[in-house]
Amino acid sequence: MILTGEVFFKEVSNHYDQELPLVLYKYPAKTKIHGMLQFDNTLHKLVHMKQQGFIMVPFVGKENAVIIPKDSSKEIQCELSSVSSGHSIEILELEYPEKQRHLSLVDSGVKAIENGKFQKVVLSREQRISLPELDCIGLYKNLARRYPDAFCYLWYHPKVGLWMGASPETLIDVKDQKIHTMALAATVGDHGQTTVQWGEKEKQEQAMVTVAILDALKDYSSDIKVSEVQTVKAAKLYHLQTKITAKLSGDLEGLIEELHPTPAVCGLPKLPALDFIQANEFYKRNYYTGYLGTINMEQQAQLYVNLRCMQYIGNELVLYVGGGITIDSVAEREWEETVNKGKTILNVVTGTP
Numbered sequence: 001m002i003l004t005g006e007v008f009f010k011e012v013s014n015h016y017d018q019e020l021p022l023v024l025y026k027y028p029a030k031t032k033i034h035g036m037l038q039f040d041n042t043l044h045k046l047v048h049m050k051q052q053g054f055i056m057v058p059f060v061g062k063e064n065a066v067i068i069p070k071d072s073s074k075e076i077q078c079e080l081s082s083v084s085s086g087h088s089i090e091i092l093e094l095e096y097p098e099k100q101r102h103l104s105l106v107d108s109g110v111k112a113i114e115n116g117k118f119q120k121v122v123l124s125r126e127q128r129i130s131l132p133e134l135d136c137i138g139l140y141k142n143l144a145r146r147y148p149d150a151f152c153y154l155w156y157h158p159k160v161g162l163w164m165g166a167s168p169e170t171l172i173d174v175k176d177q178k179i180h181t182m183a184l185a186a187t188v189g190d191h192g193q194t195t196v197q198w199g200e201k202e203k204q205e206q207a208m209v210t211v212a213i214l215d216a217l218k219d220y221s222s223d224i225k226v227s228e229v230q231t232v233k234a235a236k237l238y239h240l241q242t243k244i245t246a247k248l249s250g251d252l253e254g255l256i257e258e259l260h261p262t263p264a265v266c267g268l269p270k271l272p273a274l275d276f277i278q279a280n281e282f283y284k285r286n287y288y289t290g291y292l293g294t295i296n297m298e299q300q301a302q303l304y305v306n307l308r309c310m311q312y313i314g315n316e317l318v319l320y321v322g323g324g325i326t327i328d329s330v331a332e333r334e335w336e337e338t339v340n341k342g343k344t345i346l347n348v349v350t351g352t353p
């Protein structure tokens with residue numbers, strides 16, 4: 001059902017006020033916002049990929065993967081162009097008490113690489129901002145208006161919490177056996193420069209993602225095609241991206257398990273990097289760097305990596321930010337990168353251009 005922005009968001013607000021599960025999402029470069037409003041507050045676990053609905057899968061721990069099933073919810077849509085902006089929130093001063101420990105986390109990551117434990121690890125942190133009140137739905141409107149090229153979502157379940165984000169990264173998009181995916185990594189800020197210069201560190205960390213994705217695809221697909229590496233922009237950040245297409249010839253669920261988590265969010269090789277993350281990061285990632293999106297019964301899926309995201313919990317807005325560490329990483333620069341990533345999310349909250 002296509003509604004006007006006003007009617008759409010009124011329905012969404014009523015549903016949210018009744019503390020019922022819902023998801024709002026907009027695919028990259030598309031003009032429609034989709035809503036799925038679940039009829040009751042059952043927490044549906046994702047059992048396998050042949051279900052139909054919107055899924056939310058954590059970074060680790062498949063037992064916490066959940067779905068808003070298509071057959072248990074009402075679906076509504078509206079055009080982005082009919083959506084008015086929400087209110088902005090003033091955040092007075094940002095504090096970064098976690099800076100020192102993030103620097104030492106990065107240093108220990110670099111040491112582990114020097115000791116041959118792995119070649120790359122993605123290290124992240126949370127940033128907590130006290131906000132006694134937040135108009136989450138208004139914030140989602142701003143997110144969707146501001147980041148038309150991202151996968152913009154708001155996901156709420158009374159038994160899990162509220163997550164929101166604007167992801168620039170496709171995990172996998174499969175339709176009629178045709179796979180689209182991407183290796184997205186490396187970051188520089190947009191300072192108004194006309195060309196972006198990439199160093200060896202950035203080129204290598206992105207190349208590792210491409211290699212790992214191609215390796216995951218090889219047992220599940222044929223006709224694999226790889227684009228040139230290109231510079232892409234996501235809000236005020238530039239990344240390196242390789243686009244990859246293929247034809248699905250195996251089981252989609254197996255392929256997703258092989259792909260996730262890619263070295264864009266975990267590391268290379270996967271298992272020692274994952275162990276390092278779990279043993280050393282100072283918080284639990286939960287759904288950050290997991291994946292989310294829609295699946296259906298015909299082996300079709302549009303799934304995105306849960307990045308540039310935040311959670312509203314208690315009276316705090318929690319942002320999640322990280323970056324890829326290689327042997328050439330400099331802790332201070334990696335810190336700055338997480339600050340910049342946090343700002344791209346926060347600018348939407350505060351209405352900063």
Ligand SMILES: C=C(O[C@@H]1C=C(C(=O)O)C=C[C@H]1O)C(=O)O
Nearest residue numbers: 184185186187264321322323324
């Ligand atoms: C981990 C994040 O982003 C990922 C890491 C990147 C990097 O290391 O430069 C770039 C894009 C994403 O694949 C994040 O945004 O939190």
